[in-house]
Amino acid sequence: MSTATPLDSRSTIELFDDYVIPNYRRYPVSLVRGEGSRVWDAEGREYLDLFPGWGCNILGYSPPAVVKAIQEQAAELIHVPNTWYVEQQGRFAEFLCTRSFGKAFFCNSGAEANEAALKLARLHGSANGKFRTITFEKGFHGRTFGALSATAQPKYHEGLGPLMAGFRYAALNNLDGVANLIDDETCAIMIEPVQGEGGVQIPDPEFLQGLRNLCDENEMLLIFDEVQTGMGRTGEWFGYQHSGVQPDVITLAKGLAGGVACGAMITKSEYAGDLRPGMHASTFGGNSLAMAAGLATGETIEREGLLQYVKDNAAYVRERLEAATESLSIVNDLRICGMMIGIELSIPSTPAVAKAMERGVLVNSTQDTVVRLLPAINITREELDQGLDVVIEVLKEMADEA
Ligand SMILES: Cc1ncc(COP(=O)(O)O)c(C=O)c1O
16 A cells, blocks of 8 residues: 555646546546445545446445455465466356356457457458458447457547458348348458447347358357446346357456456357467466456356346336436437446437536446446445436436526
8 A cells, every 4th residue: 555645636637637648538536435336536525336437347346355356366376477377267267158158268358358359250260261350330349459440430440540451340230231241251240239338229139140140151250249248237147148149259358357457258169279379368368366356256246146136227227217208308218238228318418427427426428419327236226226316317407408
């Protein structure tokens, strides 16, 4: 622990102004402590966070079981390279794969997990000269060049071209459109089972099944980017388990290790060998600390019955929001999948963030018109009610002002 006097928000902001690259838009507040769904700033103000850690803090801030696992693991072994075997990596891989399928590769972030998946798909297709991947409009896959090129949103590409070759973009829920983009060089289709950053867009289950069929017919891999939907976020361990459509590959990060940097790619055992030794690696990937945190996160979700809890809370949120927004003309659509909640407005959604923050509640705005909530999956019912009260009050105020 540093012995320096804690800084107030203004002093921390000054440090950032002087020394941190300004590539993020930040709220003018320094956060210093969190517990569950609550977080405090340097001035002692408390916030109820309905978007903790952009989905990474799946069990809220500093969940006790994860803190304990990290503390114990740190005292034993923080990191050894992947030239050795470490028990924690084997055990976390077993935990994940026995709740999904296949075998796991570990890395540190969502973008990295997607890079691994894209490389696997190319390696798998390379014998037949296949390299192209089809992805979807409004999708989001990360900021590294492969993941960015897979992200079919021009605003993220500005000034960065030329992008990586080998991607084609399709519209969601238009199966004919996807079929028309497939050629002899197409090795994979990559999709989020629920588009998160894209505004909580939920593909039709028949569309996902159609993609599965296209992949089978054309010897392509079906990749589900579960960076946001994975690890219980939707009320199933993984988002694909809602539709029953079995992907060949899933990618994970965000909540995977309860807030500790961790990513993973899981693929069916029959494709695991395509990632041959030397073809891909991550120095920090699968480190003992992240693996211990991941295992503690997964075990907590299981022990506390959080998958069912998410389903129950999702139904409750739907009921409350439907009733409250029925007469609000600014609300165009409600899209809810577990603890992924999107409220589509007919007006810009950004003001909702400041209005909720003034009332001590943290929410997100995405795609200009969507208020997005990704509450911790163990948020209490009282906290959920308190947060929804504020969201509804803010929406009513925005409707009055519109
Ligand atoms: C679906 C999805 N994929 C990939 C990413 C990128 O993850 P990371 O920021 O950890 O690289 C994100 C991040 O928001 C995401 O939501």
